[in-house]
Amino acid sequence: MRKKIVAGNWKMNMDYNEGISLAKSINDELHSTPLSGKEVILCTPFIHLQGVSSLLSSKGLSSGAQNCNDHKSGAYTGEISATMIKSTGASYVIIGHSERRTIYKEDDSLLSSKTIEALRNELKVIFCCGEVLAEREQKIHFDVVKKQLESGIFGLTEEDFANIVIAYEPVWAIGTGVTATPDQAQEMHKYIRSLVEKRYGKECADDTTILYGGSCKASNANELFANPDVDGGLIGGASLVKDEFINIIKAL
Ligand code: PGA
Numbered sequence: 001m002r003k004k005i006v007a008g009n010w011k012m013n014m015d016y017n018e019g020i021s022l023a024k025s026i027n028d029e030l031h032s033t034p035l036s037g038k039e040v041i042l043c044t045p046f047i048h049l050q051g052v053s054s055l056l057s058s059k060g061l062s063s064g065a066q067n068c069n070d071h072k073s074g075a076y077t078g079e080i081s082a083t084m085i086k087s088t089g090a091s092y093v094i095i096g097h098s099e100r101r102t103i104y105k106e107d108d109s110l111l112s113s114k115t116i117e118a119l120r121n122e123l124k125v126i127f128c129c130g131e132v133l134a135e136r137e138q139k140i141h142f143d144v145v146k147k148q149l150e151s152g153i154f155g156l157t158e159e160d161f162a163n164i165v166i167a168y169e170p171v172w173a174i175g176t177g178v179t180a181t182p183d184q185a186q187e188m189h190k191y192i193r194s195l196v197e198k199r200y201g202k203e204c205a206d207d208t209t210i211l212y213g214g215s216c217k218a219s220n221a222n223e224l225f226a227n228p229d230v231d232g233g234l235i236g237g238a239s240l241v242k243d244e245f246i247n248i249i250k251a252l
Helices: 016-032 046-055 082-087 098-103 108-120 133-137 141-152 182-200 202-207 218-225 242-251
Strands: 005-009 039-043 061-065 092-095 124-129 164-168 210-213 232-235
Touching (some): 005 092, 016 242, 039 092, 046 061
Parallel strands (some): 005 039, 039 061, 061 092, 092 124
16 A cells, blocks of 8 residues: 655754654654554664664654665765665665755666665665656656656665655756646656556556655645655755644644
């Protein structure tokens, strides 16, 4: 069955103590308002992961990383492997975020290797896709997203694909305050689901969670999540403010 998910992407924000305190307050809040079948994931900086993972006790609340290396281990100074992430108690990793694609020049082939390495370590993957503004203006946004999915995750077996959550994040909406309209989000999410159906069949497409990300906040989450193919959100800025994040979860 398709899972509804809200994932917070903390990016490079908050020191260790601030992160622990935010995670604690979210955990406490979700004890008093249980998630009833929905899932909430806190994707923290690497150094927060162990501490956050060990304090989460609310049902449906878990932790994840924002990136991983594509190798098992070895001489990769400064890098973090999927095995290390798994050993902290985390269950997810974000792969292919537009900031990784753009700033750190991560290409489709690297993202595919990272995905495989994460799955090999029994981490679930939140795989991001999305077009930049110029691509939407040229009306090639569907082709761009199709290519990202084909190169990044459509080579996986059906069994592996069951551990993928797709996040559609139009790059022009990330951190800009400009959100895709509910119609724009639904149109792309429906298209993505049709691609999954073509590749893996209807049952798998129906079961695949597709999140929207890009300036999603408490004030617009309701109308975005009301769409039949929008199964929740990947939240950046608004996941750093407890009440805002909790209200987004409530919108789900
Ligand atoms: P934003 O970021 O919510 O701050 O726009 C979303 C993301 O980058 O995942």
